[in-house]
Amino acid sequence: MIKKFIHQFASPKTYMFQVNRAYPYIFYFSVIIYSLSVFWGLFLTPEDFVQGNSYRIIYLHVPASFISQSLYLAMAIASAVYLIWKVKLSVYLVRSIAPIGAITTFIALISGSIWGIPTWGTWWVWDARIVSTLILFIMYLGLISLHDSFNNFEKADKFLSILVIVGSVNIPIIKMSVEWWSTLHQPASITLSEKPAIDLVMLYPLFGSIIGFAGIVTCLVILSSKFQIFRREKNKSWVNDYV
Amino acid sequence: MNIFRFEFLKLSRKSRGWLGPILVFVLIMIAYPLTVEVSNLELGQSFFSVLWIATLLVMMLATEDIFLEDYNDGSLEQLSISDGNLSFVIAVKIFIYWMLIGIPISIIGFLFCIGITNSSQNSIYVLPIILVASYIFINVFSFGNALSLTKGSVLGTLVTLPLLLPLLIVLGKVIVAINFGLNYFGFLLLLLGILSIIIFIVPMIISYIIRAHLE
Amino acid sequence: MNQIVKAKNLSYKINEKKLFQNISFDLNKGEAIHIQGENGSGKTTLLRIICGLTKPSKGDLDISTDAKITFLGHKNALKQYLTIEDNLSLLNLIHHPNLDQFLQKFGLDGCLDLNLASLSFGQQKKIALLRIFLNDSNLLIMDEPCVGLDNQTQNYLSNFINDELKLGKSVLFSSHIDLDINSDKLNLS
Amino acid sequence: MIMFNFAFNSFSEAILMESQNGQSHGIYVWSVLLIVFLCIFMTFFFYKNKIKKITKKFK
Numbered sequence: 001m002i003k004k005f006i007h008q009f010a011s012p013k014t015y016m017f018q019v020n021r022a023y024p025y026i027f028y029f030s031v032i033i034y035s036l037s038v039f040w041g042l043f044l045t046p047e048d049f050v051q052g053n054s055y056r057i058i059y060l061h062v063p064a065s066f067i068s069q070s071l072y073l074a075m076a077i078a079s080a081v082y083l084i085w086k087v088k089l090s091v092y093l094v095r096s097i098a099p100i101g102a103i104t105t106f107i108a109l110i111s112g113s114i115w116g117i118p119t120w121g122t123w124w125v126w127d128a129r130i131v132s133t134l135i136l137f138i139m140y141l142g143l144i145s146l147h148d149s150f151n152n153f154e155k156a157d158k159f160l161s162i163l164v165i166v167g168s169v170n171i172p173i174i175k176m177s178v179e180w181w182s183t184l185h186q187p188a189s190i191t192l193s194e195k196p197a198i199d200l201v202m203l204y205p206l207f208g209s210i211i212g213f214a215g216i217v218t219c220l221v222i223l224s225s226k227f228q229i230f231r232r233e234k235n236k237s238w239v240n241d242y243v
Numbered sequence: 244m245n246i247f248r249f250e251f252l253k254l255s256r257k258s259r260g261w262l263g264p265i266l267v268f269v270l271i272m273i274a275y276p277l278t279v280e281v282s283n284l285e286l287g288q289s290f291f292s293v294l295w296i297a298t299l300l301v302m303m304l305a306t307e308d309i310f311l312e313d314y315n316d317g318s319l320e321q322l323s324i325s326d327g328n329l330s331f332v333i334a335v336k337i338f339i340y341w342m343l344i345g346i347p348i349s350i351i352g353f354l355f356c357i358g359i360t361n362s363s364q365n366s367i368y369v370l371p372i373i374l375v376a377s378y379i380f381i382n383v384f385s386f387g388n389a390l391s392l393t394k395g396s397v398l399g400t401l402v403t404l405p406l407l408l409p410l411l412i413v414l415g416k417v418i419v420a421i422n423f424g425l426n427y428f429g430f431l432l433l434l435l436g437i438l439s440i441i442i443f444i445v446p447m448i449i450s451y452i453i454r455a456h457l458e
Numbered sequence: 459m460n461q462i463v464k465a466k467n468l469s470y471k472i473n474e475k476k477l478f479q480n481i482s483f484d485l486n487k488g489e490a491i492h493i494q495g496e497n498g499s500g501k502t503t504l505l506r507i508i509c510g511l512t513k514p515s516k517g518d519l520d521i522s523t524d525a526k527i528t529f530l531g532h533k534n535a536l537k538q539y540l541t542i543e544d545n546l547s548l549l550n551l552i553h554h555p556n557l558d559q560f561l562q563k564f565g566l567d568g569c570l571d572l573n574l575a576s577l578s579f580g581q582q583k584k585i586a587l588l589r590i591f592l593n594d595s596n597l598l599i600m601d602e603p604c605v606g607l608d609n610q611t612q613n614y615l616s617n618f619i620n621d622e623l624k625l626g627k628s629v630l631f632s633s634h635i636d637l638d639i640n641s642d643k644l645n646l647s
Numbered sequence: 648m649i650m651f652n653f654a655f656n657s658f659s660e661a662i663l664m665e666s667q668n669g670q671s672h673g674i675y676v677w678s679v680l681l682i683v684f685l686c687i688f689m690t691f692f693f694y695k696n697k698i699k700k701i702t703k704k705f706k
Contacts, residue, residue: 146391178408226694312537
């Protein structure tokens with residue numbers, strides 16, 4: 001029964017319809033939130049005593065690195081759904097999240113290394129978080145190239161979701177081992193369990209920028225999934241009606 | 244028992260399959276001192292990282308066509324049709340590869356370790372570590388090569404190498420532990436724990452992947 | 459139970475492209491089905507579906523539980539770098555009591571320790587066919603068994619299969635050449 | 648309210664972002680901002696374009 005429900009609810013057709021309705025709201029909301037909180041962070045918050053003004057990169061860097069990991073988690077859940085219930089839509093989503101994840105990871109890496117120049121005096125250090133982010137970036141690229149190398153989509157879908165799940169088992173291990181190996185990076189600014197390590201004045205715009213960036217990334221994922229659905233279902237009648 | 248014999252027969256008659264990787268390993272070990280133009284003392288310092296990376300690369304080389312040949316000539320479809328347990332056959336295949344390539348490499352690596360670091364006491368500790376690590380490497384690379392079965396081993400490597408980086412970090416820690424007399428057996432147990440999980444799960448995943456390839 | 463394979467409304471599509479649709483047939487003990495069709499009509503895929511290698515996109519396939527399948531595909535499952543003897547032992551046929559008889563018939567009896575690579579394509583096919591001739595199963599599935607065979611061996615194969623049918627075995631095969639086998643025809647359009 | 652105080656005295660100071668230790672961090676902040684915005688815009692543009700291309704084929 002669950003299977004039937006999921007298949008009905010998660011048909012690409014209903015997905016496309018719902019997403020198209022929600023897209024403009026998400027888009028404008030997140031663009032406004034993101035630009036407001038980035039503006040707030042860049043101009044209205046006071047200067048950091050230790051790092052000086054370069055700390056303002058936090059409003060661009062932290063959302064990207066947070067979202068890049070969350071996207072992998074989302075992919076892992078979607079692949080599990082695909083392998084268990086054979087829901088086509090979820091594997092389309094996996095495939096469409098992968099490039100977006102690669103881009104956010106790229107943003108996190110670049111912004112982090114530029115941030116490193118004024119604070120650490122070097123743009124790259126062999127540090128735990130940076131290395132695990134780099135590995136995440138390579139994994140995203142590997143997923144994309146694996147999926148694209150098969151002509152038979154069904155095979156490609158299966159392999160992609162297996163690899164995502166195996167990789168998701170490995171991601172905490174990578175994090176743990178790499179942190180164990182060496183660390184220079186400041187500890188995470190916000191964790192769920194502990195009190196935030198930064199001042200509230202700086203925290204509000206940070207939350208705002210994370211939410212806004214998440215919204216923008218959602219819009220990107222929607223666009224990319226629209227493309228994937230068109231590509232995969234181009235022979236179905238509803239796609240032609242839809243266009 | 245027949246499966247062990249068959250897999251042994253298949254690999255042992257193909258000398259480029261097992262002798263090739265071993266010789267490449269020996270050549271890397273010989274090439275390393277040639278590139279370092281200093282005293283033996285400094286040779287020993289970075290020897291271990293070369294040892295791990297050489298093991299990694301050679302295992303990558305060795306598993307390059309672990310399933311491809313059986314796939315191309317149709318043996319895999321026969322296996323999949325017959326009642327035999329495909330994942331057991333795969334586990335046996337991986338074991339035979341380790342037996343014919345992993346064990347010799349571990350012993351050769353151990354000998355070079357004595358020769359280059361001049362410390363037979365530390366080298367004895369290294370031997371079981373290479374044995375276990377090479378088995379883990381073979382398992383993981385087999386997974387990658389099964390994924391990219393018909394698409395070449397570069398893709399498989401790209402996909403699996405990130406998964407192995409934590410292991411390299413652990414291996415680096417082991418050497419520190421050996422040199423400073425820290426808790427060595429803890430690391431060995433950790434590696435054995437990883438191995439015991441991988442040994443069961445990887446053949447199952449690979450058999451799923453191979454069935455998907457045969458479709 | 460007399461029925462060994464029961465296929466109902468089998469369809470197969472790849473990347474949303476339809477290969478065949480609504481194929482139904484029954485295969486009983488002692489019967490043979492000759493699958494015909496143009497190139498690319500899905501003969502091989504249908505045989506692989508019955509072997510359980512591929513899943514049909516739609517339809518039901520019942521294969522009786524006591525069916526034991528021997529499959530001869532396009533690929534021989536032989537190792538080029540091994541000797542004939544080793545290859546036969548990999549197929550678990552080396553100790554078969556009837557092996558010598560067949561090897562003599564095919565003129566391969568003297569060269570057991572030759573490398574497989576030194577044989578011609580047709581001779582290799584004969585070695586692969588030994589899997590059919592020395593089978594211990596009751597459902598034989600053959601995909602284009604006659605490719606590369608001489609007339610004599612073709613006749614021999616069809617006579618052998620007719621004998622097997624009388625013993626109550628079932629046979630499914632695809633072939634462009636009309637083999638002299640008492641079979642029903644199944645056309646994939 | 649301290650929360651909404653403009654952190655800089657003038658517009659040009661905001662561009663340079665001179666810190667208390669005397670370094671100006673403006674170049675870092677602005678280049679990161681540029682890269683982030685460029686990446687997002689280019690991805691949007693890329694996918695809009697791809698969707699446009701593929702829907703043209705349907706008609």
